[in-house]
Amino acid sequence: MSKHTDVNTLGEFGLIKHLTKDVKQYQDSTVLGIGDDAAVIDIGNGKCHVVTSDMMVESIHFDLVYTPLKHLGYKAVVTNLSDIYAMNATPTQITVSLAISSKYSVEALDELYDGIKTACKMYNVDLIGGDMTSSPKGMIISVTAIGEAKQEDIVRRSGAQVDDIICVTGDLGAAYVGLQLLEREKQLYLNQPDIQPELENATYLIERQLKPEACKATIEYFAQHDLKPTSMIDISDGLASELFHISKASNVGMIVEEIKVPIHDDTQMMALKFNVDPITCALNGGEDYELLFTVKESDLDKVRFMPNVYIIGDVVEAANSVKLFSSGGKMHPMKAQGWNHFKD
Amino acid sequence: MSKHTDVNTLGEFGLIKHLTKDVKQYQDSTVLGIGDDAAVIDIGNGKCHVVTSDMMVESIHFDLVYTPLKHLGYKAVVTNLSDIYAMNATPTQITVSLAISSKYSVEALDELYDGIKTACKMYNVDLIGGDMTSSPKGMIISVTAIGEAKQEDIVRRSGAQVDDIICVTGDLGAAYVGLQLLEREKQLYLNQPDIQPELENATYLIERQLKPEACKATIEYFAQHDLKPTSMIDISDGLASELFHISKASNVGMIVEEIKVPIHDDTQMMALKFNVDPITCALNGGEDYELLFTVKESDLDKVRFMPNVYIIGDVVEAANSVKLFSSGGKMHPMKAQGWNHFKD
Numbered sequence: 149m150s151k152h153t154d155v156n157t158l159g160e161f162g163l164i165k166h167l168t169k170d171v172k173q174y175q176d177s178t179v180l181g182i183g184d185d186a187a188v189i190d191i192g193n194g195k196c197h198v199v200t201s202d203m204m205v206e207s208i209h210f211d212l213v214y215t216p217l218k219h220l221g222y223k224a225v226v227t228n229l230s231d232i233y234a235m236n237a238t239p240t241q242i243t244v245s246l247a248i249s250s251k252y253s254v255e256a257l258d259e260l261y262d263g264i265k266t267a268c269k270m271y272n273v274d275l276i277g278g279d280m281t282s283s284p285k286g287m288i289i290s291v292t293a294i295g296e297a298k299q300e301d302i303v304r305r306s307g308a309q310v311d312d313i314i315c316v317t318g319d320l321g322a323a324y325v326g327l328q329l330l331e332r333e334k335q336l337y338l339n340q341p342d343i344q345p346e347l348e349n350a351t352y353l354i355e356r357q358l359k360p361e362a363c364k365a366t367i368e369y370f371a372q373h374d375l376k377p378t379s380m381i382d383i384s385d386g387l388a389s390e391l392f393h394i395s396k397a398s399n400v401g402m403i404v405e406e407i408k409v410p411i412h413d414d415t416q417m418m419a420l421k422f423n424v425d426p427i428t429c430a431l432n433g434g435e436d437y438e439l440l441f442t443v444k445e446s447d448l449d450k451v452r453f454m455p456n457v458y459i460i461g462d463v464v465e466a467a468n469s470v471k472l473f474s475s476g477g478k479m480h481p482m483k484a485q486g487w488n489h490f491k492d
Numbered sequence: 493m494s495k496h497t498d499v500n501t502l503g504e505f506g507l508i509k510h511l512t513k514d515v516k517q518y519q520d521s522t523v524l525g526i527g528d529d530a531a532v533i534d535i536g537n538g539k540c541h542v543v544t545s546d547m548m549v550e551s552i553h554f555d556l557v558y559t560p561l562k563h564l565g566y567k568a569v570v571t572n573l574s575d576i577y578a579m580n581a582t583p584t585q586i587t588v589s590l591a592i593s594s595k596y597s598v599e600a601l602d603e604l605y606d607g608i609k610t611a612c613k614m615y616n617v618d619l620i621g622g623d624m625t626s627s628p629k630g631m632i633i634s635v636t637a638i639g640e641a642k643q644e645d646i647v648r649r650s651g652a653q654v655d656d657i658i659c660v661t662g663d664l665g666a667a668y669v670g671l672q673l674l675e676r677e678k679q680l681y682l683n684q685p686d687i688q689p690e691l692e693n694a695t696y697l698i699e700r701q702l703k704p705e706a707c708k709a710t711i712e713y714f715a716q717h718d719l720k721p722t723s724m725i726d727i728s729d730g731l732a733s734e735l736f737h738i739s740k741a742s743n744v745g746m747i748v749e750e751i752k753v754p755i756h757d758d759t760q761m762m763a764l765k766f767n768v769d770p771i772t773c774a775l776n777g778g779e780d781y782e783l784l785f786t787v788k789e790s791d792l793d794k795v796r797f798m799p800n801v802y803i804i805g806d807v808v809e810a811a812n813s814v815k816l817f818s819s820g821g822k823m824h825p826m827k828a829q830g831w832n833h834f835k836d
Contacts, residue, residue, distance in 0.1 A: 151599050152597040152599060153599060155598055155601070156594070158598060160624055163601070164624050166598065168605070171609065171612075171618075171619050174613070174617065175585065175618045177585075177640070178584075178618045181619070182619070186621065187587070187620035189541075189585060189620070189638070191536065191539075191541070192537055195536065197533075197535070199587060199621060199636075200587075200621060201587040201589045201621055201622050202589065202623045203589040203591055203632070205626070205627050205632070206628075208591075208625060208627065240522075240533070241519065241521075241522060241533060245545045245546065245547040247552075250498070252499060253497050253499065254497035254499055254502060254507070255496060255497060261511045261512070268515075269516065269518070272518040272519065273518065274515075274522045275515050275525070276522055276524075276525040277525065277531040279545055279634075280504055280508050281504070281547055281549055282549070282552055284552065284630065285628065285629045285630075286628065286629075288547070288549070288591060288632050290545070290589050290623075290632075292543075292587060292636040294533070294543065296521070
């Protein structure tokens with residue numbers, strides 16, 4: 149009998165690395181392939197196209213018990229645009245492929261597409277194609293986003309240097325706590341369908357989970373203020389996981405100060421209600437879609453006055469790996485505990 | 493209670509049309525959006541990128557009982573490249589997003605990616621990105637292909653004119669008959685697992701189903717011989733369905749002569765064994781991935797000497813719609829009976 153190695157043994161990133169390890173390049177126009185937030189294609193005149201694809205699967209990435217279809221359509225687009233912004237590029241077009249089981253009505257799809265079109269309008273992006281097919285079970289949405297940038301403006305994960313400053317564009321952990329809240333209410337509802345959901349004072353958290361936004365303003369600010377990060381990545385799997393990505397790609401260490409990691413008051417309070425340390429939500433929660441980036445020390449003044457940008461740590465020698473300098477004054481090695489779908 | 497309109501009432505094309513009817517355009521670079529084999533994006537200097545996305549879902553588009561994973565990976569890529577060639581463009585990059593249930597082993601995925609990489613090599617295309625996630629059931633493969641062309645070389649569905657000549661690049665119906673054959677053997681196997689499959693003399697048909705090729709040579713021939721079709725589409729849903737697409741987009745009628753529709757001897761014989769009229773397989777079978785195109789009458793000599801190209805009919809006034817001039821000398825209105833996944 150042939151060998152059967154469980155995909156769980158490798159995890160998402162390990163599996164991608166294994167399957168694409170001997171991928172060859174045939175086209176001169178391919179500037180950057182697999183391994184960053186998006187691929188880069190030379191289109192001449194010093195410009196490039198930036199391309200990323202993401203897939204969302206029902207009951208893995210979303211639960212329609214508490215996810216309005218309009219929000220889902222919006223989020224499916226925004227999460228892809230976030231990858232384009234993470235390259236310091238401007239998204240311009242998307243394709244959307246959809247597989248649906250026969251339980252979905254035309255009206256339900258109208259809602260979904262309403263969200264897709266709203267995201268296109270908010271971010272000035274054109275829906276230019278895709279596919280529509282049936283699925284034996286549930287819904288699958290696959291989005292490809294294309295963006296444009298000058299080649300010299302592209303920011304990769306691999307450019308961080310020792311002594312650079314580590315920044316994030318907004319508070320972290322809220323989307324994760326919002327998800328826990330929605331899951332709790334779902335369980336309560338399933339056990340007792342006549343109960344009213346206790347979602348007061350949770351608007352912020354739930355919105356961060358159901359209707360994230362991509363960092364359009366950040367990229368525009370960079371352009372306006374002639375500021376180019378040395379490395380960048382969007383925070384989809386949690387701060388810790390993204391720090392490791394930059395650390396590996398740039399061959400540097402990263403030290404983050406716990407006290408400087410921005411966590412919203414609502415996130416703090418709700419995390420404590422759930423008996424979870426808020427910093428754990430920020431480090432490993434995921435789905436924040438903020439940008440994590442590094443800048444040269446000489447650009448400190450420029451980032452200091454950026455709206456909603458937090459300086460959270462320093463790039464150090466690779467030997468230090470990725471560490472958290474805790475509020476208690478101790479240095480803790482971090483673990484990349486991002487999502488591992490295959491461990492579900 | 494809110495309205496529930498069954499998606500089956502609209503069909504695939506009707507549903508896409510309905511959902512995207514009010515899609516707006518925000519980017520000047522978008523030359524052509526939804527509604528052709530691929531979208532067209534201006535990249536400057538008279539050149540453009542051509543973009544298409546397709547999704548393949550297990551038990552809808554493929555059955556792993558008789559589809560080797562290597563072939564599946566190859567086909568998933570090739571069917572997308574076919575859409576790029578149908579725009580008279582050259583494919584250059586792809587992204588592949590994959591959702592898999594935990595039943596798949598690393599070795600199974602190695603096979604799948606072997607097929608993907610082989611297709612990339614055969615067609616000089618770079619695998620530049622994608623996504624990898626889990627699925628609650630089965631496998632979903634979503635591919636986006638990007639191609640390049642001079643803007644002036646792009647061929648749309650909408651350019652056919654009265655008196656143009658209708659051509660196809662190869663024989664039709666074989667992929668459909670191959671599928672029927674595989675389905676029959678699957679049923680026999682399920683009923684009597686110790687039986688040997690009767691697949692001798694069926695190599696051609698099965699290969700057309702499991703390992704289709706895209707028309708790279710055709711596009712190269714066009715370029716070398718300074719020949720530009722007036723309209724073009726790839727044959728994925730059957731000749732009849734594609735004729736209707738060109739007819740609608742170009743506002744013309746199409747008359748095809750039954751006797752001129754190329755059908756392979758093996759297709760003929762096997763269709764008759766299945767008690768199906770071979771012309772029905774050619775018209776409505778689908779998955780041939782040949783190109784259907786029209787050229788000006790003045791280009792007749794150029795296509796006459798093209799290898800593997802068959803002249804099958806004439807473009808006529810729109811009022812004639814799409815018709816088949818039968819071997820018996822009668823004119824029959826055609827029906828677009830392409831795949832309708834939602835009617836399964």
